[in-house]
Amino acid sequence: MKIKKRVLSILCASVFAASLTVPSISAAEIPATQGTNVTFLNQRTAMLPQHMSDFVRHESMVYTNSSYWAGGNANRSVSAPSSTYNYYTPDFLCSSGMRYDSSGNQLGIFGYYAISTYSLRKSAGFASKVQSDYFETDSFIQCNLSRVSNAIKYDDGTAYTPRIGDVLKFYDNGGFSIFITGVRDNTIQYADCDADGNCKINWINSANINDLNVHGHRYVDYVQRPMMVGDVNGDTFIDSKDQTELFRIQMHEATVEYNKKYRDGAADITRDGIISILDGPTLQQVIAGTNTRQYGYLYE
DSSP states (O other): OOOOOOOOOHHHHHHHHHHHTSOOOOOOOEEOOTTOEEEEEEHHHHTOHHHHHHHHHHHHHHSOTTSBSBSSOTTOOBSSOOSSBOEEOOSEEEOSOEEEOTTSOEEEEESSOSOOOOOEEHHHHHHHHHHHHHHTOSEEEEEEOEEETTEEEOTTSOBOOOOTTOEEEEOSTTOEEEEEEEEETTEEEEEEEOTTSSOBEEEEEEEEGGGOOBTTBOOEEEEEEEOBTTOTTSSSOOSHHHHHHHHHHHTTOOOOBSOHHHHHHHHOTTOSSEEOTTHHHHHHHHHHTOOOSOOEEEEO
């Protein structure tokens, strides 16, 4: 059973409110929605190139290079093409990314549908399966991307910066997905499956992010990332916008609508089962990089 936090003194509440330049809030405790857990893998470790290198070394022994992700078993590859597809089904998928108005202001809602579980195959299935293995979660968020000249941008016009572990989905020429295994300057390394039309696996690919062209696919649809503790507004970044949304939750005025269970799981920064005034300063420390605790990814 979770241990409830003690209500802070009026003095502590005043210092807290003043330090964050946002409306003061009560010290009332809000139970975090039950059902979300946190991975052992933490966000800092996941972004280390060496961690990804170790993962690729191990994963490529399960899905060997130039073998085929087919045969009806998503947990292995086969040595020859097969007419039987493999499928991977995420437990939770937010789509299609945070929405923005014409002025670039975040509307705080996901478009079209917020919760979806469906089976993926070929390049999309392989990339998502490998991503799930890497981050130890089946819970993902998708954010819209589009090409503007030779730049890949989000809906609000900001440039996309690739991260280790990203899955990129292209929508042209029948669609294609890749799993990013490395980022260096303007070059990404990635793994993929099905460039040959037979679900053949290739762990050794590279592309220039400024003119992204993956086997003839150039038009990016979205980036898929795991759901992080601290990413309260669900835009795949941990920043001041999450602080603002955390206060809104605490004041019962939340504006983000994607999934209350995962939103509240991300907002419980101190990981004690409740959302209270203690989570704000901790999130501030995470954003500033002064918090030494390691935070992971959410899963159901």
